[in-house]
Amino acid sequence: MLTRTAVGAPGAGPYAVAVDAAGVTWTTLVHAGQVARIPPGGPPELHDLGNPDARPSLLALAPDGAVWVTRGGDDRIDHIRADGTRSSFAVGTGPYGIALGPDGDVWFTAIAADAIGRLTPDGSVALTQVPGDTGMPAMITPGPDGAMWFTLNRVGALGRVGTAGEITVHPLPDAGCGPVGIAGDGAAIWFAEIGAGRVGRLVPGDALQEFDLPDREARPHAVAPDGAGGCWVTLWAASALAHLDERGTVTAVHDLGAGSEPHGAALGPGGAVLVALESGHLVTLRPAG
Numbered sequence: 001m002l003t004r005t006a007v008g009a010p011g012a013g014p015y016a017v018a019v020d021a022a023g024v025t026w027t028t029l030v031h032a033g034q035v036a037r038i039p040p041g042g043p044p045e046l047h048d049l050g051n052p053d054a055r056p057s058l059l060a061l062a063p064d065g066a067v068w069v070t071r072g073g074d075d076r077i078d079h080i081r082a083d084g085t086r087s088s089f090a091v092g093t094g095p096y097g098i099a100l101g102p103d104g105d106v107w108f109t110a111i112a113a114d115a116i117g118r119l120t121p122d123g124s125v126a127l128t129q130v131p132g133d134t135g136m137p138a139m140i141t142p143g144p145d146g147a148m149w150f151t152l153n154r155v156g157a158l159g160r161v162g163t164a165g166e167i168t169v170h171p172l173p174d175a176g177c178g179p180v181g182i183a184g185d186g187a188a189i190w191f192a193e194i195g196a197g198r199v200g201r202l203v204p205g206d207a208l209q210e211f212d213l214p215d216r217e218a219r220p221h222a223v224a225p226d227g228a229g230g231c232w233v234t235l236w237a238a239s240a241l242a243h244l245d246e247r248g249t250v251t252a253v254h255d256l257g258a259g260s261e262p263h264g265a266a267l268g269p270g271g272a273v274l275v276a277l278e279s280g281h282l283v284t285l286r287p288a289g
Contacts, residue, residue, distance in 0.1 A: 001288070002254065004281045007036050007044050014276040016222075016264035018059040018067060023269045024082070026067045027276050028056040035059075035069055035080055038282070047080055049088075058139065058264070060098045060106065068106050068119075070095040077108060077119060091117055091125050097139035097150060097182075103163050107148045109137035116140070116150065116161050128165045135159070135169070139222075141184045145204040149189050151179035158182070158191065158202070172200070173210070181233070185225030192220035192233055199223065199233055199244055211248030218242075224265040224273065232273050234262040241265065241275055241285065256283055 007014050013031035020026075023040040033052040036044040049056060055073030062068065065082040077095055079087045094112025101107045106119040114134050115127040130137055135152030137159065143149040150159045156175040161167045172179065178195025189202045197216030201209040213220060219237035226232055229246030235253075239260045243252040256262050261278035268274050273285045 001286050002256075003284045003286070005038070005044075005284070006281055007038070008032055008034060008046065008280070010280060012280065013278045014263075014280065014282055015056075015278060016058045017266045017274050017276040017282060018061045018264075019266045019268040019274055020061055020065055021269070022065070024065065025266075025268070025274060025282065026059055026061070027264075027282060028059060028069060030055050030057060030278070033073075035067070035078075037080075037082070037084075045084070047084055047086065049078060049086075057096050058098050060100050062100065068098055068100070070098045070108060072096055072111070075112075077106065089119060089123055089125070091119065093117060093127060097137065099140045099142060099148065101148055101163065102142060102146055107140055107161070109140050109150055111136055111138070116148070116159070116167060118165070126165070128161065128167055130159060130167055130169070132169055138180045139182045141182050141189065143184050143189055143204060144187055147204075149182060149184065151182045151191055153178050153180055153194075156193075156195075158189075160204075172208070174198075181220070181222035183223045183225055183231075185227070185229070185231075187229075190223045190225055190231040190233075192223050194219050194221055194236070199231065199248070201231070201248065209248060211244060211250075213242065214250060214253075221262070222264050224267050226271075226273075227267060232265050232267070234265050234275060236262060241273065241283075254285060 012029040015030040025038040033054040054071040093110030097109035136154035140150040177193035181192040218235035
């Protein structure tokens with residue numbers, strides 16, 4: 001069953017979504033300079049970032065219920081607590097992807113600097129340049145090997161950065177595949193190849209797996225592991241959400257409505273899947289029964 005929740009003013013643009021263990025949902029409103037927090041059963045609480053051009057993009061949930069948010073429009077990362085108090089850190093690099101590392105630090109991609117950033121709890125920022133030509137690092141995730149993995153959209157590669165900061169680049173077979181979304185499930189790393197209509201899966205140390213989608217023009221954007229070995233993927237150009245099992249077989253495709261522009265996806269309590277639609281809504285897909 002699909003339900004829709006309008007979030008923000010018309011045109012605010014829900015972009016990323018994250019859900020904590022208590023069922024609290026967070027979403028960025030990329031065109032409004034806001035972040036919304038939605039308690040279970042409650043209306044959205046809007047948190048203004050003080051700059052309508054901040055372009056809040058991606059989210060990382062903290063264990064205490066707070067979130068970290070990248071602001072690509074004014075080169076900052078914000079920390080928003082459950083009670084609405086906020087801290088903001090200048091990083092000066094065009095931050096986009098963000099994730100908490102196993103070391104407790106905040107790791108992020110710095111698109112404008114072609115680097116991987118690391119923000120420590122005391123507010124210090126360190127950048128490590130990605131080797132090679134400009135790769136445009138996009139999203140980032142913890143991997144099952146204790147390192148952080150990220151996509152390099154412009155050169156068709158995955159990157160790996162260890163906690164000591166060393167970076168290695170792993171080219172994909174199709175240099176034009178344009179990987180964007182990436183997420184780990186504790187055993188494998190899933191990623192979306194937006195330029196190739198393909199989803200990839202990698203267990204570090206094993207052979208790469210790549211799965212062609214039925215619609216190669218669907219433009220897969222973000223991935224969300226399902227907790228059972230499979231993965232959900234948003235299909236931006238097709239206005240749809242698809243599910244792949246652990247073998248890469250597409251088991252379901254859900255139409256989200258023409259022009260809906262699905263971007264971020266996240267797994268919620270009870271197996272629900274939430275999708276942020278830039279057209280103005282959060283969609284929740286709940287399993288039958």
